[in-house]
Amino acid sequence: xxxxxxxxxxxxxxxxxxxxxTTMTATRPSAxxxxxxxxxxSSLGAQVAVPAYWEVNDSGCGMTARPSVxxxxxxxxxxxxxxxxxxxxxxxxxxxxxxxxxxxxxxxxDGVPAQRDEMRLADGRYAGWIxxxxxxVTLDVRTRNPQTTDxxxxxxxxxxVDHLGCPTRPPNTTGPPxxxxxxxxxxxxxxxxxxxGTDRLQASAxxxxxxxxxxxxxxxxxxxxxxxxxxxxxxxxxTDRPDPDAMLRVxxxxxxxxxxxCTRRGLDNGAATAQVTNDLVRTMMAPVHAxxxxxxxxxx
Numbered sequence: 001x002x003x004x005x006x007x008x009x010x011x012x013x014x015x016x017x018x019x020x021x022t023t024m025t026a027t028r029p030s031a032x033x034x035x036x037x038x039x040x041x042s043s044l045g046a047q048v049a050v051p052a053y054w055e056v057n058d059s060g061c062g063m064t065a066r067p068s069v070x071x072x073x074x075x076x077x078x079x080x081x082x083x084x085x086x087x088x089x090x091x092x093x094x095x096x097x098x099x100x101x102x103x104x105x106x107x108x109x110d111g112v113p114a115q116r117d118e119m120r121l122a123d124g125r126y127a128g129w130i131x132x133x134x135x136x137v138t139l140d141v142r143t144r145n146p147q148t149t150d151x152x153x154x155x156x157x158x159x160x161v162d163h164l165g166c167p168t169r170p171p172n173t174t175g176p177p178x179x180x181x182x183x184x185x186x187x188x189x190x191x192x193x194x195x196x197g198t199d200r201l202q203a204s205a206x207x208x209x210x211x212x213x214x215x216x217x218x219x220x221x222x223x224x225x226x227x228x229x230x231x232x233x234x235x236x237x238x239t240d241r242p243d244p245d246a247m248l249r250v251x252x253x254x255x256x257x258x259x260x261x262c263t264r265r266g267l268d269n270g271a272a273t274a275q276v277t278n279d280l281v282r283t284m285m286a287p288v289h290a291x292x293x294x295x296x297x298x299x300x
Contacts, residue, residue: 028150028151028154028155029049029151029152029154029155034049034155035049035151037051037052037053038050038051038052038151039051039052040162040163041056041069041071041090041092041203042071042092042159042162042163042164042166042201042203042204043071043072043092043137043201043202043203044071044072044092044093044094044135044136044137044168044200044201044202045135045137045158045159045160045168045200045201046092046132046135046137046139046156046157046158046159047155047156047157047158047159047162047163048069048090048092048139048152048155048156048157049151049152049155050069050090050152051067051148053067054066054067054068054069054088054090055067055068055069056068056069056070056071056289057069057070057071057072057073057289057290058070059073059083059089059091060073060076060077060081061076061077061078061079061080061081062077062079062081063081063083063084063087065084065086065087067087067088067089067143068087068088068089068090069089069090069091069092070089070090070091070092070093071091071092071093071202071203072092072194072196072201072202072203072288072290073290073291074194074196074202074290074291074292075291075292075293076291077291085123085124085125086125086144087142088125088142088143088144088148089140089141089142089143090139090140090141090143090152091139091140091141092137092138092139093137093138093139093140094136094137094138095131095133095136095137095138096136097136102115102117102129102131102138103115104116104117104129104131105117107130109130109132109156109157109158110157110158112132112134112135112158113132113133113134114130114131114132114133115130115131115133116128116129116130116131116153117129118149118150118153121142124144125142125143125144126142126143126144126145126146126148126149127140127141127142127149128141128149128150128152128153129141129153130153130156132158135158139152139153139156141153162201162204163204164191164193164204164205164206164249165191165249166191166192166193166201166204166247166249167193167201168200168201169199169200169201170193170195170199170201170243170244170247170256171254173270174253174254174255174256174268174269174270175252175253175254175270176252176253176270177253177269177270177271177272178252178253178269181220182219182220182222182255182267182269182272182274183216183219183220183248183250183253183255183269184216184250184251184252184253185216185220186213186216187212187213187216187250187251188208188212188251189206189207189208189212190206190207190208190212190215190216190248190249190250191204191205191206191248191249192204192205192206192207192246192247192248192284192285192287192288193246193247193248193249194245194246194285194288194290195243195244195245195246195247196245196290196292197241197243197244197245197258197260197261198241198243199241199243202290203288203289203290204288205287205288205289206287207283207284207287211283211286214283215248215280215283215284216250218277218279218280218283219248219250219255219267219274219280222267222274222275222276222277222280223274223275224272224273224274224275225266225273225274225275226264226265226266226273226275227265227266227275227276227298227299228297229262229263229264229265230262230263230265230295230297235262235295236262237261237262237263239262240261240262240263240264241261244256244257244258245257245258245259245260245261245292246259246284246285248284253269254269254270255267255268255269256268256269257276257281257284258276259276259281259292259294259295259298260292260293260294260295265295265298275299276298277298277299277300278294278298278299278300279300280300281294281298
């Protein structure tokens, strides 16, 4: 009975999403505003619009049949799960420098040369892709509706700063610190910019309401100064990179955060540093839906 209920719930969500799609106007997503019932997602300097009811990172090991955008998955559990023939996906992924670029029809995305192609798969899904070799980023789309595939492909943009204010490249400066506290105490929203210690944005998310206030409370109550460096016997500092694991944008304050490195772990708002905790990282990363590593010696 439990399995039956789960299947029925999935069908209900999918039907709702398809109904929303059919009642929308014939306006494709624009670079500034997604249509009603759609949302923006970004990764690796690329931004796309997807239906608002789609999951995030529901792919690979243990995937369900629910539609999903896939971006910045981070650490993953390894196993084989066959992709359902009805699965709808929009995947923003990195194209390695040494790989041969996909061959499709020449086009441009925001003035940058790109390749694009569309096709019907043997399982009936409508597929398409866009590849921008000079930016090392590719979008793959597979859906059951030709309009959905077209709209997602059409929405593809190259951005320096995404819809949540997250820079594609993590800046070296953090901007002006708040007048009181480590971050402003009553933000309407917090943007989470996840870099995973790399020099490109992997994913972004937004925290609002009670969770935003809870996160701000944890940050402002954090002990001053950085976390102690991990012992050399358990962590090779030569593997550390200068880029942050994440950045938080709290109104006008930006906080750089390092929690997975051997050294220089903690919070930095440009004027002061504070210690990062397990609970703070979990709260911050929950809406990102990405895998990450934590050191066992972090407090709380």
